[in-house]
Amino acid sequence: MLTQFLMTFAAARLTTSAACEYLEPACQMIIEEIGTVDTAAKCVAAEAAALTACMPDVGTTPVDPESYVCAAQLSAVFDNTCKTAVASGSFTSDQCVAAAGCSSTEMLATTDVGLYDIPCTFYDDVIAKQFPTGTILTTADCATGEALVATACTDSGLSTALATACSAYLPALFESTCYTSVTTLGAFTAQACTEGIGCPWTDALAVKAPAKLFAFE
Secondary structure: OHHHHHHHHOHHHHOOHHHHHHHHHHHHHHHHHHOOEOOHHHHHHHHHHHHHHHOOOEOOEOOOHHHHHHHHHHHHHHHHHHHHHHOOOOEOHHHHHHHOOOOOHHHHOOOOEOHHHOEHHHHHHHHHHHOOOOEEOOHHHHHHHHHHHHHHHHOOOOOHHHHHHHHHHHHHHHHHHHHHHHHHHOOEEHHHHHHHOOOOOOHHHHHHOOOOOOOOO
């Protein structure tokens, strides 16, 4: 059950360079057609346009599987990140591209990235605070870890788009994953969390969090 849950936890890492070939022009086309996206209603309109934007040749040529990834990613971006962004401003094509997991200046300078294409260095620091002994054993500590990641997203120094995605999804995602692990297996480890969000588990991280009850595959 945990393996299946962690696969869901890492699902946002499915964006590929091939999918980005669809995502980047699709973001630009949608924003150009709708104009300034500054209301939740416009986010809904943009979400509705995602399928057409990602599959302009549907019905005339074989559909590239990456175009389905594009449509799924943009649907989630406009349904979630866009609505969060317009609460305090507008949502641009650059934010759309970054939220979908494609081009980002920060990513170009970072070798390892995890969930939502946020640098693994960010996750390493947060996980070290969430798992001071390497293992979470109670649901109360899951709630504490949720609060820690929420604060980290706000104070991260990431780009606006990445910080928005971080704040919108990571706290609740961590809490639900941690809760499921603790209630079904009795514990949630730093290693499981690190590998679940798509970052490498190293000896240096093990020094920060030495105690492990389980070695999740």
